[in-house]
Amino acid sequence: MTNVTVHPAWLPAGVWRPIGSRRVRVDVPGTVRDEVEAAVAAHGGELVTSGDADLILTLAGPAHHGYAIVREQRATTVTAATHAGLLHGLFATVRMGESAFTPGPRVDSAPAFPRRMLDHWDNVDVHPVMGQVERGYAGGSLFWSAGALRTADLPRIRDYARLLAGVGINAVALNNVNVHATEARLLTDRLAEIVLLAEQFRPYGIRVHLAVTFAAPMLLGGLDTADPLDPAVRSWWALTLAGVCERIPDFGGVLVKADSEGQPGPFAYGRTHADGANMLAEALAPYGATVHWRAFVYDHRQDWRDRSTDRARAAFDHFTPLDGAFADSVIVQVKHGPMDFQPREPVSPVLAAMPRTRLALELQATQEYTGQQKHVCYLAPMWSGILGFRPRGDDGPPIAGTVAEVVAVANTGDDPFWTGHPLAQANLYAFGRLAWDPTLTPGEILDEWITLTFGADDGTRAALHAIMDDSWRTYESYTAPLGVGFMVRPGHHYGPDVDGYEYTPWGTYHFADRDGVGVDRTVATGTGFAGLYPYPWSEVFESLADCPDELLLFLHHVSYTHVLRSGRTVIQHIYDTHFDGVARVAAARERWRRLRIDPDVHARVAALLDEQLRSAIEWRDQINTYFFRKSGIGDAYGRMIY
Amino acid sequence: MTNVTVHPAWLPAGVWRPIGSRRVRVDVPGTVRDEVEAAVAAHGGELVTSGDADLILTLAGPAHHGYAIVREQRATTVTAATHAGLLHGLFATVRMGESAFTPGPRVDSAPAFPRRMLDHWDNVDVHPVMGQVERGYAGGSLFWSAGALRTADLPRIRDYARLLAGVGINAVALNNVNVHATEARLLTDRLAEIVLLAEQFRPYGIRVHLAVTFAAPMLLGGLDTADPLDPAVRSWWALTLAGVCERIPDFGGVLVKADSEGQPGPFAYGRTHADGANMLAEALAPYGATVHWRAFVYDHRQDWRDRSTDRARAAFDHFTPLDGAFADSVIVQVKHGPMDFQPREPVSPVLAAMPRTRLALELQATQEYTGQQKHVCYLAPMWSGILGFRPRGDDGPPIAGTVAEVVAVANTGDDPFWTGHPLAQANLYAFGRLAWDPTLTPGEILDEWITLTFGADDGTRAALHAIMDDSWRTYESYTAPLGVGFMVRPGHHYGPDVDGYEYTPWGTYHFADRDGVGVDRTVATGTGFAGLYPYPWSEVFESLADCPDELLLFLHHVSYTHVLRSGRTVIQHIYDTHFDGVARVAAARERWRRLRIDPDVHARVAALLDEQLRSAIEWRDQINTYFFRKSGIGDAYGRMIY
Known part of the structure; x- marks a missing residue:
């Protein structure tokens, strides 16, 4: 094996302690038993082959591909119909930590999607x-x-x-x-x-x-x-x-x-x-195998003039x-x-x-x-x-x-x-x-991941939530405004280049001119894309008044002075979000700097946050300058636009 | 040798006939004699070692690095002080063709530059x-x-x-x-x-x-x-x-x-x-060798905001x-x-x-x-x-x-x-x-090249002049207007990308916005570049009124409605030259199509002219659309701008 230190991600040894320190019975050979065996060896518990145990994992259980966990005073029992289901039940028990061993309501978990x-x-x-x-x-x-x-x-x-x-x-x-x-x-x-x-x-x-x-x-x-x-x-x-x-x-x-x-x-x-x-x-089909057939088909040799x-x-x-x-065994992948x-x-x-x-x-x-x-x-x-x-x-x-x-x-x-x-x-x-x-919320998933990965105390947890919860919207705010997309450097797609794809055969345009920006995809005057949705979204997307701000330029071509549902003009929205996005990255970087965490992880993320801040500033300045040069409209708050 | 047919360019066998069919005396061994020997072998002349001849090449002659050609009834004599000079004299005789053997004034040719x-x-x-x-x-x-x-x-x-x-x-x-x-x-x-x-x-x-x-x-x-x-x-x-x-x-x-x-x-x-x-x-220096030291030094990690x-x-x-x-033995190469x-x-x-x-x-x-x-x-x-x-x-x-x-x-x-x-x-x-x-004119040089390469009849000569004489200005007309430069695809530099270098560290900007375009390099309000020239050019370049149109945007930032010395506005100049440039390429392509010439050369150039026309149209449409979107000013003649 190549000589690298692999960081354990979300299944580090520590999270196995609640299971590994107990008496566990696994009624089936294979990976579930191997995992438990390793855990009890590390944490001083015991793998028993019959009789009483604190945790019992057994094949017999719900008629779905998931697992059930029954927590009683005497023992916690994980059941599943298949070995894979039992394995997922075991990992679910790991996620639950000590609470897996506190009496509580039955957990019955079936996956929403079989694959x-x-x-x-x-x-x-x-x-x-x-x-x-x-x-x-x-x-x-x-x-x-x-x-x-x-x-x-x-x-x-x-x-x-x-x-x-x-x-x-x-x-x-x-x-x-x-x-x-x-x-x-x-x-x-x-x-x-x-x-x-x-x-x-x-x-x-x-x-x-x-x-x-x-x-x-x-x-x-x-x-x-x-x-x-x-x-x-x-x-x-x-x-x-x-x-x-x-x-x-x-x-x-x-x-x-x-x-x-x-x-x-x-x-x-x-x-x-x-x-x-x-x-x-x-x-x-005779072998129970499937075809995934991608629907990503389009003309990548378009003429931008068309x-x-x-x-x-x-x-x-x-x-x-x-x-x-x-x-039946074809899945069209969209x-x-x-x-x-x-x-x-x-x-x-x-x-x-x-x-x-x-x-x-x-x-x-x-x-x-x-x-x-x-x-x-x-x-x-x-x-x-x-x-x-x-x-x-x-x-x-x-x-x-x-x-x-x-x-x-x-x-x-x-x-x-x-x-x-x-x-x-x-x-x-x-x-x-x-x-x-x-149906899990992004916040609770993140919370799980933080706990499993960092075994986090409340300070670490709060910091990571502050940095990560809204990080997608932060990224959106300093890059592509209002759903316009593709203002990236051609080829590698990192960093801003507003016109980078504007005159290319890839079919990815924003049509910005001195008056406005956006792609008219309405039925009334545009490409008709809005009409491909069922009611009510066909009408919502078609309507300039009802279209959600964040998708406006994907569906409509509007003037820079068009007033968004938020009450701001398009041009002011562009400026505001770009200044705000950079400020949020700077705050995240500060927050990370103060965090006490595994030094390798800390150093890597700190270096990346430096790059993120540099890049966010580059995005902000190029996007703002581009639209200022085109629109001629200054920032309402007089901030620096080059 | 790799198995390719090498096209002979400007020294094909045919142009040696006037020399090769005569009696020639070369008074010095080496390449001059070898060249003449091959020529007379091909065209039936004779290489004589002494006595009378139609053409005599001899070391003895002008006190410079060139050659002299004396054309008398009896013989034509080429003299030079060095073997290299004699070689250049021989090639000059080739260029003169039959007229080298008609009595006429003495040719005394020294190179303007030693290297x-x-x-x-x-x-x-x-x-x-x-x-x-x-x-x-x-x-x-x-x-x-x-x-x-x-x-x-x-x-x-x-x-x-x-x-x-x-x-x-x-x-x-x-x-x-x-x-x-x-x-x-x-x-x-x-x-x-x-x-x-x-x-x-x-x-x-x-x-x-x-x-x-x-x-x-x-x-x-x-x-x-x-x-x-x-x-x-x-x-x-x-x-x-x-x-x-x-x-x-x-x-x-x-x-x-x-x-x-x-x-x-x-x-x-x-x-x-x-x-x-x-x-x-x-x-x-002890060996008579020199240093060429390039003056191409600049900061290629500029910040476009600076x-x-x-x-x-x-x-x-x-x-x-x-x-x-x-x-003394350093040459600064600029x-x-x-x-x-x-x-x-x-x-x-x-x-x-x-x-x-x-x-x-x-x-x-x-x-x-x-x-x-x-x-x-x-x-x-x-x-x-x-x-x-x-x-x-x-x-x-x-x-x-x-x-x-x-x-x-x-x-x-x-x-x-x-x-x-x-x-x-x-x-x-x-x-x-x-x-x-x-001091040679581009036209007479091209004429020489056509004759040497194609041994051209008047029709071919006229067609090549029509296609080539102004081809640089044609290229300029459908690409970079008014000296602005660098509106090219980054990296490979082929094809248009108006903003391709606009936000990069390479220091190559046009500063186009909704009102105007160009780089202010005046002393009064710009970078002071115009002042680096001696009088009168420092004043000519500094002056918006006197600056030559073709360099205007290199030296001044002006509005799209600025009236050029030509009487046209900047924006109309952009449209006119781009439409005109494409028309000229199309005409050249037609002219070439009708030409009867070596089929390999004809096919290669014909295919390249197709690409040139495609590329010129791409340039025209992108540049025109870009400036139309920025300026909002239409073409005075209502031609198609996408």
């Missing part, structure tokens, strides 16, 4: 532009290094599996959705690597998935087509995927990015995405006509917003428009557009808002009640803190917890 | 960002490939030397001024490669120079300092450079980019550039206080403009401010900011204007009369057409010719 999945964008080869991990900000890949599997580091991968299971994640896609030539071969002659990785994840109840290229029959199979209706293509896939499932009995399935940003897909053969996905589903094309409509226009056409993981987007209208299709909500834990794990940005409030959004109004179900599963793009790597920024661990933790129970 | 130098920015290793040739648009390096000398391709290097000698160039710096670790070693353990390259250039009277890193004593010598006043450092350089000169008796000298864009220099030790340059000069720093002043502020302090090879800049004020220093004027044949050898851009009109500029007004000397030499950054590589764009050959040709005689 809680993490997508790694790890490359096997180092990509010349994207590196070892595409959009990775936490060091290298845990799995591969410069073309080779990290066989010497398998123990760390098993630690990683344990960490994920500890927060309820039970599925992992191992490789990047942009599948290059080397990565394609994981499906065939490099399959042994996936077998080995699956062995690390299996003890923790995690199934592995593989991102594959739609062109595999040509690239690997020597066929001259990848047409999904061609019998030779179908038989190549059937044979190949059967081979995978036979070597990996709990293989989760495949993940496909097709006809997107240069990746091949069924369009080349005049076929639909359903044709493509169903072909794979047919091959995998005002009729709206990237925000693309997934809707491509996929909703196919509702009902996908096989990014949470209509564009691409901006700090603020409306919830994708696709999520409310395909009732006869199993949809996965795709979130992004890796902070591509939210500070790249250099900025503190606790994303649970954003995700919680998405999961709780009710597309049909207050009487309709929330997104959490309509999607079939949730997926996040991983933010982890071989960094000693797992996530580059130590506080970014909270995002991975929050994703797992929300995927289990989307 | 006519080409700087290659070739890397030995492929640089991860810059590639094999920094800012190279003509394929790979002629000298190195992926870390190794191209020993198999030495014959092509000799062809290249011949091509350069054919237009009067007599010095070549072989490697990039940004000297990385591998390239540094050319000075020591990889010196054999320079020896071998010098052998290819020597027969054509071309001396080789080497770009070195100021940190060499540390990097290669193991010293712990590179302080130019440290005795150990001085002795390391003396010893090392003596070693070079002993292996290469005609070694030209070293070229240094110090304290610039990250390259090390004397500033680190509190020493001046004169201290640094003089140390090297002392080591080289309005007091002006990059245009930097070379002046750094170097003019050192006038008189440099040793870029033609105060910024960095933009399509339009004022002549650098440094060129008129260091009377006691030998200055070299540095031009850029490689088209970094002028279309990257995808756009036709004949640069002789720009260079001719610079050489003819009179900093002290009409009664003072032109730049050509005050600088000691001229240098150009090479535009050549291993491309079959030598320069990527076949028509870009004309820039290399024009540089050589202007360096020999700066």
Whole structure:
């Protein structure tokens, strides 16, 4: 194993004391017993094989994939129907601490989503532009290094599996959705690597998935087509995927990015995405494996002069006509917003428009557009808002009640803190917890994470809440105003460049001129995007008066002097939020400085907060100067605009 | 030799017919005789060793580095004081064609500058960002490939030397001024490669120079300092450079980019550039070799918020206080403009401010900011204007009369057409010719090049003049208006991005806001740059009324409605020139399409003209839209602005 000190994140030895110091009975062999055995060895308790115990873990229990915890005077009993459920029950007991051993009401916890999945964008080869991990900000890949599997580091991968299971994640896609030539071969002659990785994840109840290229029959199979209706293509896939499932009995399935940003897909053969996905589903269904098919399809070779094309409509226009056409074991994976993981987007209208299709909500834990794990940005409030959004109004179900599963793009790597920024661990933790129970509040999840990670006293807890609770809104305030998005440096996406994407083929524009800013996506005068939502949101978004401030420029083009629902003008809102955002970062930095905490963590975060402050000032000054130069309207409070 | 068809450029076999079909006597062995021998073999003439001849080439002649040609009824006689002079006389005879053999007045031609130098920015290793040739648009390096000398391709290097000698160039710096670790070693353990390259250039009277890193004593010598006043450092350089000169008796000298864009220099030790340059000069002077020391020194880590720093002043502020302090064999090499090879800049004020220093004027044949050898851009009109500029007004000397030499950054590589764009050959040709005689007009130089290269009939000649004569002004018209510069995509510098450098540390700004655009560099209210010129230009540039239109935004910040000397407003000028520029490119493309010419050349240029038109339209639409969005002022003629 590479010689690094790995910081333990949310399952450090200390949190095992309440269990480890007791007599525990585990009625089943495997990981649950191994974990308990290690805990009692460390804390002086006892693992008993029969008879009385303070804590009993046993297979028998609720008819769901979760667990039940019964706390009685005599003993606490954890039951589950499956070994994985029992493992989650054990970790839940860890989270409860001493209170797990105080009589109290029965806990009966079933996960909201059967699959809680993490997508790694790890490359096997180092990509010349994207590196070892595409959009990775936490060091290298845990799995591969410069073309080779990290066989010497398998123990760390098993630690990683344990960490994920500890927060309820039970599925992992191992490789990047942009599948290059080397990565394609994981499906065939490099399959042994996936077998080995699956062995690390299996003890923790995690199934592995593989991102594959739609062109595999040509690239690997020597066929001259990848047409999904061609019998030779179908038989190549059937044979190949059967081979995978036979070597990996709990293989989760495949993940496909097709006809997107240069990746091949069924369009080349005049076929639909359903044709493509169903072909794979047919091959995998006998093995209980699935197809995750991404809905991230749009024209990335737009002409900025063409005002009729709206990237925000693309997934809707491509996929909703196919509702009902996908096989049962296909999950269409939809990014949470209509564009691409901006700090603020409306919830994708696709999520409310395909009732006869199993949809996965795709979130992004890796902070591509939210500070790249250099900025503190606790994303649970954003995700919680998405999961709780009710597309049909207050009487309709929330997104959490309509999607079939949730997926996040991983933010982890071989960094000693797992996530580059130590506080970014909270995002991975929050994703797992929300995927289990989307009704948890961001505050209580953060509280759990603080306790598990820092065993925190009240001062530390208060400081971390102060720094993290609103950090996403802070990030939003000094970067993209009012939902406008994409004012970032092209390519790497870190730091401001207001016009960086304004005249490019990527379909990401703000249309700022001397009079105003924003994208008219109304039905009346714009691209019609607002009309893709069901009532009442179609009307709310269409209305300049009712549209929420934070999404105004995503949906409307307004003058700088337009008065927001907040009572401020657009231009003054831009200035105010940018000055305020920097002030909040400065305050967080001060607060962190005074904190007494593990010195390695303290030093890393302190250095990152310096960078965050520098970057926030750069954002503030560029955005303010840009809009001052365009609008000619000064700050009402006379603050410095360069 | 790598298996490519090399297009012969301006010395194809055909142009040798007038000489090759005659009786020629060469009174000296070496390249002159070899060239004539090949010519008469090809065209049926005769090389005689004594007695009568139609053409006589002999050593004895004018007391300068040029040649004389005496055309009498009986014979034409070319004389020169040196073998190199005789070679240039021979090539001059080739250029004259049949008229060399018609009685006429004596030609007595001395070069205006003793050294006519080409700087290659070739890397030995492929640089991860810059590639094999920094800012190279003509394929790979002629000298190195992926870390190794191209020993198999030495014959092509000799062809290249011949091509350069054919237009009067007599010095070549072989490697990039940004000297990385591998390239540094050319000075020591990889010196054999320079020896071998010098052998290819020597027969054509071309001396080789080497770009070195100021940190060499540390990097290669193991010293712990590179302080130019440290005795150990001085002795390391003396010893090392003596070693070079002993292996290469005609070694030209070293070229240094110090304290610039990250390259090390004397500033680190509190020493001046004169201290640094003089140390090297002392080591080289005994061998007749020189130091070229670049004046391209500025702060590339500026803060865009700091309005007091002006990059245009930097070379002046750094170097003019050192006038008189440099040793005799130091040449301070000054870029033609105060910024960095933009399509339009004022002549650098440094060129008129260091009377006691030998200055070299540095031009850029490689088209970094002028279309990257995808756009036709004949640069002789720009260079001719610079050489003819009179900093002290009409009664003072032109730049050509005050600088000691001229240098150009090479535009050549291993491309079959030598320069990527076949028509870009004309820039290399024009540089050589202007360096020999700066009073030649761009039109007559182009005419020579057309005749030598295409042996052109009148139709071809007319078409090429129409396409090329004004191509630089055409390029200027659809890119950077009124001298503003740097509205390019950061990094690679191809294509428009108006704000691409506006908030960066590179010191390259336009300050466009809703009211106006341009950089106030006046003494009265700006950075004072205008005052760095002698009278009358200090007053001309300072005056809003007198400043030439084409430099207005380089020197003044004006409103969009400011009326130019041309009578048009600034905003209308921007629109007009951008529409007009595209129209001119479209016309050139049509004209080229109808031309009957070598099919390889025709196809290559036709494809490039397609790209030029696409790119020109992109420039037009982005620049026009940007300024329309900012100014809110429409086009007077109602043309399409997106």
